[in-house]
Amino acid sequence: MKATPPAPMNGRKAQAARNDQVILEAARAVFVADPGAPVSAVAERAGVGISALYRRYAGKEDLLRxxxxxxxxxxxxxxxxxxxxxxxxxxxxxxxxxxxxxxxxxxxxxxxxxxxxxxxxxxxxxxxxxxxxxxxxxxxxxxxxxxxxxxxxxxxxxxxxxxxxxxxxxxxxxxxxxxxxxxxxxxxxxxxxxxxxxxxxxxxxxxxxxxxx
Missing domain, CATH: 1.10.357.10 (Tetracycline Repressor, domain 2)
Incomplete structure (x- = not known):
C-alpha cells in the first residue's frame, strides 16, 4: 500500500517551523563559538525578537539541551x-x-x-x-x-x-x-x-x- 504523504503545514505552522530552524542554527553558531554567550546574541543572529525566541525555548538552558x-x-x-x-x-x-x-x-x-x-x-x-x-x-x-x-x-x-x-x-x-x-x-x-x-x-x-x- 502506498504511504499517504504528510499533510502540508499551513502558512503559520510553516513559518513557525522555519523560525525554529533559524533559531537553532543561530544558537549552534553562537554557543559553539562561546558557550557563555547570552541568549540575546542568539536572537540577534537569528534576526528574531527575543520574545519570539522565548515562545519556543524557556531560556538558554533549554536551547543548550x-x-x-x-x-x-x-x-x-x-x-x-x-x-x-x-x-x-x-x-x-x-x-x-x-x-x-x-x-x-x-x-x-x-x-x-x-x-x-x-x-x-x-x-x-x-x-x-x-x-x-x-x-x-x-x-x-x-x-x-x-x-x-x-x-x-x-x-x-x-x-x-x-x-x-x-x-x-x-x-x-x-x-x-x-x-x-x-x-x-x-x-x-x-x-x-x-x-x-x-x-x-x-x-x-x-x-x-x-x-x-
Missing part, C-alpha cells in the same frame, strides 16, 4: 549506519569517523557539556550512544584492523580534539579537520606499531567531560 540532544541523535544515527554496513570493517569504521567529524557532533555534545543541567533523556541517549560506539569500535578491533592497545575511549578523545579546531571559516575548518583525521586514521591502522605510551582514558575520565569545571 536541545542542541546537545540533536548532536547525540546524529551520533546515534551515524553509529547505527556503521553497524548496518556489512562491508569491509575498516571502511565502515573510517566512514563512521569521517561522518561524525564532518557533522561536528562533538561541538554540540562534549563542548557544551557542563554548561547546562542534563535531563534523564540526555543521560539515556548518551548511554545509548556510548554503547553503539563500543560496538562500532569492537567490530573493527575484532576484525584485526586497529592498532593494538586502542580502546573506544581513544576514539572519543580523538573526536574531542578535532572538534576543538575552529579557524573562523567553516570550509577551512572542515579541511583541516579532515586532514588531521586522515593522519590519525593512518596511525590507528598501524597494526604492527609499537605499544602506545600510557593507558587509555578510563570510564571516569570520559564521564568527567560531561561535568562543569
Amino acid at each position: 536541545k542542541l546537545c540532544a540533536d548532536g547525540l541523535k546524529r551520533y546515534i544515527a551515524e553509529a547505527e549506519a556503521a553497524l548496518a554496513d556489512e562491508g569491509d570493517p575498516w571502511t565502515a569504521f573510517t566512514a563512521f569517523m569521517r561522518r561524525v567529524v564532518d557533522a561536528d557532533v562533538h561541538s554540540l555534545t562534549i563542548n557544551l557539556a557542563g554548561t547546562f543541567t542534563p535531563t534523564e533523556d540526555l543521560y539515556r541517549d548518551s548511554a545509548h550512544a556510548s554503547e553503539l560506539a563500543t560496538r562500532v569500535f569492537d567490530r573493527a578491533r575484532n576484525a584485526g584492523v586497529l592498532r593494538p592497545g586502542l580502546n573506544v575511549a581513544d576514539m572519543a578523545m580523538i573526536f574531542d580534539q578535532l572538534s576543538a579546531v575552529h579557524l573562523g571559516d567553516e570550509t577551512r575548518t572542515s579541511q583541516i579537520r579532515r586532514r588531521y583525521l586522515a593522519l590519525i586514521l593512518d596511525a590507528m591502522h598501524l597494526t604492527s606499531a609499537e605499544p602506545l605510551p600510557g593507558p587509555a582514558p578510563d570510564a571516569e575520565e570520559i564521564t568527567r567531560r560531561w561535568t562543569a569545571g
Whole structure:
C-alpha cells in the first residue's frame, strides 16, 4: 500500500517551523563559538525578537539541551549506519569517523557539556550512544584492523580534539579537520606499531567531560 504523504503545514505552522530552524542554527553558531554567550546574541543572529525566541525555548538552558540532544541523535544515527554496513570493517569504521567529524557532533555534545543541567533523556541517549560506539569500535578491533592497545575511549578523545579546531571559516575548518583525521586514521591502522605510551582514558575520565569545571 502506498504511504499517504504528510499533510502540508499551513502558512503559520510553516513559518513557525522555519523560525525554529533559524533559531537553532543561530544558537549552534553562537554557543559553539562561546558557550557563555547570552541568549540575546542568539536572537540577534537569528534576526528574531527575543520574545519570539522565548515562545519556543524557556531560556538558554533549554536551547543548550536541545542542541546537545540533536548532536547525540546524529551520533546515534551515524553509529547505527556503521553497524548496518556489512562491508569491509575498516571502511565502515573510517566512514563512521569521517561522518561524525564532518557533522561536528562533538561541538554540540562534549563542548557544551557542563554548561547546562542534563535531563534523564540526555543521560539515556548518551548511554545509548556510548554503547553503539563500543560496538562500532569492537567490530573493527575484532576484525584485526586497529592498532593494538586502542580502546573506544581513544576514539572519543580523538573526536574531542578535532572538534576543538575552529579557524573562523567553516570550509577551512572542515579541511583541516579532515586532514588531521586522515593522519590519525593512518596511525590507528598501524597494526604492527609499537605499544602506545600510557593507558587509555578510563570510564571516569570520559564521564568527567560531561561535568562543569
